[in-house]
Amino acid sequence: MAKKQKSPRPGTIAYSADRHEYYEKAVQCVESEIDMVDETYENLRGKKARFLREDFCGTGNTSCEWVQRHPKNTAIGLDLDQEVLDWGIQNKIAALSPKQQARINLVNQNVLNANCPPADVILAMNFSYQLFKTRDALRKYFEKARAGLADDGVFFIDAYGGHESYRQIKEKTSFDDFDYYWHQKKYNPITGEMLCHIHFKFKDNSWLNKAFTYDWRLWTLPEIQELLKEAGFSKVQVYWEGTDKKTGEGNGEYYPTNKGEDDPSWIVYIVSEK
Ligand SMILES: C[S@@+](CC[C@H](N)C(=O)[O-])C[C@H]1O[C@@H](n2cnc3c(N)ncnc32)[C@H](O)[C@@H]1O
Known part of the structure; x- marks a missing residue:
């Protein structure tokens, strides 16, 4: 029992x-997350992303950060939990200016049935996609995310691991x-x-x-990259965190590489181009 x-x-x-x-205080750092997304998209595409879709958005904190960054930025957040969405609407969206509020929408929608205009960027952060526990289920989600992107769109997820x-x-x-x-x-x-x-x-x-x-399911990086490629993404790249020379700890800067280290605990971004 x-x-x-x-x-x-x-x-x-x-x-x-x-x-x-x-949760917001302990877990999220939406400013640095959006810095990474904004810069990486611009480096890859030579222009700024403007329309962001946040899958598994929870309270929509990341989308709120996005619409505050630029007067042309728009965001849609998808989540299944109305209680969490309502909290975001009452506490995060209500704190935005009326113009920012007009550029953000949190919707009760299953990411697998997403019905949104093509996005420049789709995010699935804080490892939320790990709720898909089989290769078929995770590949299907990645396929849906890819289909939701504009032709030059980019899909960002994070992953963690280490012994x-x-x-x-x-x-x-x-x-x-x-x-x-x-x-x-x-x-x-x-x-x-x-x-x-x-x-x-x-x-x-x-x-x-x-x-x-x-x-x-705690997926490994090779499995995730394989499934993203099987889902049709043309390029899949892991971004590993740099090291602060003084402390030996992560420095919050992520760079593309195919060589990681045997850290006991690491977090990466995986950037996939449609
Ligand atoms: C780990 S939280 C993510 C919070 C947020 N993305 C963050 O970065 O902190 C996972 C969220 O996914 C939502 N969720 C679970 N399955 C979903 C699905 N199929 N479609 C949309 N949202 C889903 C849950 O309601 C929950 O709010």
């Missing part, structure tokens, strides 16, 4: 905490007013399936347990 999930006690920080707010990613671990990152936990709860090496949670712990020792849960 599944263990009953304890809700936070009334009066605690966790009780009144908004999970989307803490730490296969371990059942709970990794803590501390922020000023809370701790963020990335919890790799289960990993099955036979199917590649994994179950992960995000938890938040606050200064009064209250917890927002399982604020988010991901039931995924």
Whole structure:
């Protein structure tokens, strides 16, 4: 029998905490993500991308960043979860100027049935495509994404790996007013399936347990690249993160290469041209 999930006690920080707010603080960095997308598209195509489609958009935070970058930028975000979309509309879109609001639309739509004008750029970030657990299902999604692009469109996804990613671990990152936990709860090496949670712990020792849960297959980079090519993309390129010489840590700059390193834990972008 599944263990009953304890809700936070009334009066605690966790009780009144908004999970989307803490997710945004702990997980997302939409500014650097859009920097990478904007620059890479311009390098590849010799012009600026203007219309962005954000698949699995959640609260649409990345799309909001996009429409704030330029008065001609437009964005559409697709997600299946109306609660999450509503949060984005009320908290992120409402904070934009009326002109920016007119250039963004968050829609309750399955990415597999996307019905949108051809996009310059499609994003599927924070590893969301890993919810497709078979080669056929993932290839089908990649085919749909490719079909949704303009003729010179580019598809951006991220991926993670390294030997730490296969371990059942709970990794803590501390922020000023809370701790963020990335919890790799289960990993099955036979199917590649994994179950992960995000938890938040606050200064009064209250917890927002399982604020988010991901039931995924942890795909490897060769598998993902093969499937993107099978889906018809003409060029598929991994962008590896550069290293800060002083700290030895990632420097947030990504460059195209076919040679990675045996890091215990890495994140890359994969850029696919239609
Ligand atoms: C990991 S969250 C992604 C959040 C956001 N993209 C980010 O970068 O932080 C995955 C989202 O995908 C949505 N989702 C799952 N299956 C979907 C599908 N078939 N079509 C559209 N959205 C889907 C879920 O509702 C959830 O909001």
